Amino acid sequence: MTAKKTYHPLVTVTLLIFILPAFSFNIFSHKAPPAESWCDRPLRRGLEKLAEIKTSRPWFKVYNVGHNTYAIDEPYNWEETIGYLILGKDKALLFDTGMGLDSISLVVKELTKLPVTVLNSHTHPDHIGGNSEFGQVLAMNTNYTRNNSARGYQHQDVKWEVRPASFCLSRLPNADTAHYYIKPFKVSRFISDGYMIDLGSRKLQVVATPGHTPDAICLYDKQAGDFWCGDSFYEGPILLSGDSTDLKAYKKSINIMSHFAAMSKRVLPAHNLPIADPALVIKAAAVFNQVASGAQKGAPGEDNTLVFDFGKFSYQIGQRFMPQLVLNKKP
Numbered sequence: 001m002t003a004k005k006t007y008h009p010l011v012t013v014t015l016l017i018f019i020l021p022a023f024s025f026n027i028f029s030h031k032a033p034p035a036e037s038w039c040d041r042p043l044r045r046g047l048e049k050l051a052e053i054k055t056s057r058p059w060f061k062v063y064n065v066g067h068n069t070y071a072i073d074e075p076y077n078w079e080e081t082i083g084y085l086i087l088g089k090d091k092a093l094l095f096d097t098g099m100g101l102d103s104i105s106l107v108v109k110e111l112t113k114l115p116v117t118v119l120n121s122h123t124h125p126d127h128i129g130g131n132s133e134f135g136q137v138l139a140m141n142t143n144y145t146r147n148n149s150a151r152g153y154q155h156q157d158v159k160w161e162v163r164p165a166s167f168c169l170s171r172l173p174n175a176d177t178a179h180y181y182i183k184p185f186k187v188s189r190f191i192s193d194g195y196m197i198d199l200g201s202r203k204l205q206v207v208a209t210p211g212h213t214p215d216a217i218c219l220y221d222k223q224a225g226d227f228w229c230g231d232s233f234y235e236g237p238i239l240l241s242g243d244s245t246d247l248k249a250y251k252k253s254i255n256i257m258s259h260f261a262a263m264s265k266r267v268l269p270a271h272n273l274p275i276a277d278p279a280l281v282i283k284a285a286a287v288f289n290q291v292a293s294g295a296q297k298g299a300p301g302e303d304n305t306l307v308f309d310f311g312k313f314s315y316q317i318g319q320r321f322m323p324q325l326v327l328n329k330k331p
């Protein structure tokens, strides 16, 4: 998601009117829920239908989602980030490494003996927390990625992720929340759009989809019909409000994603629920085009955003970025 330090203001009356009916648990965290809410809250509906794999790290919920793929979910935090361990015959790819609150490499070791390479859907802190635990890391060749890999994120930038209202501390009693930060990591190889990852009898195509961040990507497994889409689409409020948001780039990207979704059997997002209907991505592109042309009117949301609600998902767009779309309008 966005994971920027300013993303936790008080919820306004407007938000209560326009957003809260819109379903997402993530939104609720912003109105400073009771400290224990992330401990008491039942798991997101839909997860119970998946085949859970027990591991020694209960912070993570691991699901076998078929096609030799595990979803590694962190449901006890408002981010509800999901990483994916994708197995080939010879190698495995870990697509995102989570919050870094608990060791994801220990979980991965229990799931596969194959050599593991890491790649991130983008380098927001909630997706790269465990990168430093791995020796092989692919990364997009962007300045944004280079900066984030070299610096990580300081405590000051991510401390709000571990405030009592953000997650269930009793699920992770040894977490050092007072010093929580995201470690820098070494990149083994910089890659770009179209790069093919060969895991042995399984190929994944890297599809650059900038907009949410400059280094946002999707992954396409043509044979399996699987399409991983990071934070560029998930069920819930899709955040286009962080400092590096580029709406013009996102418009292009969501239309590319629509094309891939049309060829896919399922979509695997990086938050909330691990499997989504490709039809939702196709719809997301269609309605975003309407947002860009001015045909959709947003409602004011928290943190100076405009919210465009489409049922299972919404767009939450920083108002300061809207002129990017006006410039993008066709005459």
Ligand SMILES: [Zn+2]
Pocket: 001, 002, 003, 122, 124, 212, 231
């Ligand atoms: Zn993000």
